[in-house]
Amino acid sequence: MTANAAEVLLRCEQLTRRWGGLVAVDQVSLALERGSLHAVIGTNGAGKSTLINMLSGEIPPSAGRVELLGQDVTRWSQPRRARAGLGRSYQRTTIYPDFTVLENCRLAAQARTPKPWLWWQDASQCTSSVPAARQAAAQAGLSDLLDRTAGLLSHGQKRQLEIAMCLATAPQVLLLDEPLAGMGAEETERMLALLEELKAGHAILLVEHDMDAVFRVADCITVMVNGAVIASGTPDQVRNSDEVQSAYLGTH
Numbered sequence: 001m002t003a004n005a006a007e008v009l010l011r012c013e014q015l016t017r018r019w020g021g022l023v024a025v026d027q028v029s030l031a032l033e034r035g036s037l038h039a040v041i042g043t044n045g046a047g048k049s050t051l052i053n054m055l056s057g058e059i060p061p062s063a064g065r066v067e068l069l070g071q072d073v074t075r076w077s078q079p080r081r082a083r084a085g086l087g088r089s090y091q092r093t094t095i096y097p098d099f100t101v102l103e104n105c106r107l108a109a110q111a112r113t114p115k116p117w118l119w120w121q122d123a124s125q126c127t128s129s130v131p132a133a134r135q136a137a138a139q140a141g142l143s144d145l146l147d148r149t150a151g152l153l154s155h156g157q158k159r160q161l162e163i164a165m166c167l168a169t170a171p172q173v174l175l176l177d178e179p180l181a182g183m184g185a186e187e188t189e190r191m192l193a194l195l196e197e198l199k200a201g202h203a204i205l206l207v208e209h210d211m212d213a214v215f216r217v218a219d220c221i222t223v224m225v226n227g228a229v230i231a232s233g234t235p236d237q238v239r240n241s242d243e244v245q246s247a248y249l250g251t252h
Contacts, residue, residue: 007034007035009033009034009173010086010205011031013067014029015027015028015051015055015064016061025050025054029229035199036203038205039206042224048177052088052205056086057078057081068086087169087174089159091177093159095158096150101137101145102130102137104164106168109133109136109169132168133168134146135168137161140161141190142157142161142164156183156186156191160194176195177207179206180192180208180210181209192217220232220233223238
């Protein structure tokens with residue numbers, strides 16, 4: 001897929017991470033466009049989560065460069081990247097189970113624009129974080145569950161809440177690490193519909209093991225093996241790649 005520079009929201013070039021003698025990610029280059037979902041697939045240990053961790057700022061690269069909205073953010077911390085428009089979800093649920101759906105989203109919204117000087121103000125009355133929280137919950141399809149305790153949600157609803165918490169920080173780029181893990185068929189359908197809706201206003205990087213879902217929703221797919229990219233292109237190009245067939249999807 002050819003990406004015009006003006007449309008690219010997140011770019012990495014020759015991104016590499018070494019752990020001693022092990023090369024976990026080996027010179028990976030990607031460009032994420034607004035309005036597009038870019039999936040990264042590969043077997044366990046291929047380097048997918050390490051790649052997301054470098055893009056989000058959780059771990060520094062050994063080499064290479066990360067650019068967010070036209071700025072070099074390679075040495076930026078994760079909170080600084082988040083405030084600049086980068087949101088991510090994790091393989092494991094990271095919600096606050098004792099708080100309501102709305103409170104979870106409000107806390108995420110507050111994290112983007114903290115106001116310590118307003119320590120006397122009731123956070124539930126905040127005129128910026130509460131509307132942002134309600135809007136994010138609505139985008140994620142949780143408007144009817146705002147007062148539900150997060151720990152009582154179904155597994156699929158918890159994953160929706162994680163995405164709502166990302167949206168509450170007003171990101172332009174979403175990094176989603178296995179959001180479909182553990183979902184049944186009905187929950188998967190809801191999540192795929194949500195991803196399709198979110199695509200229009202965001203650039204999305206999806207790491208996922210559900211191949212049927214990936215080939216349904218992705219505009220571009222990058223395949224990693226042993227930390228390196230072996231193929232990248234449209235779903236049809238990847239599906240028909242001999243190298244991908246032998247290395248990951250199975251031989252013809």
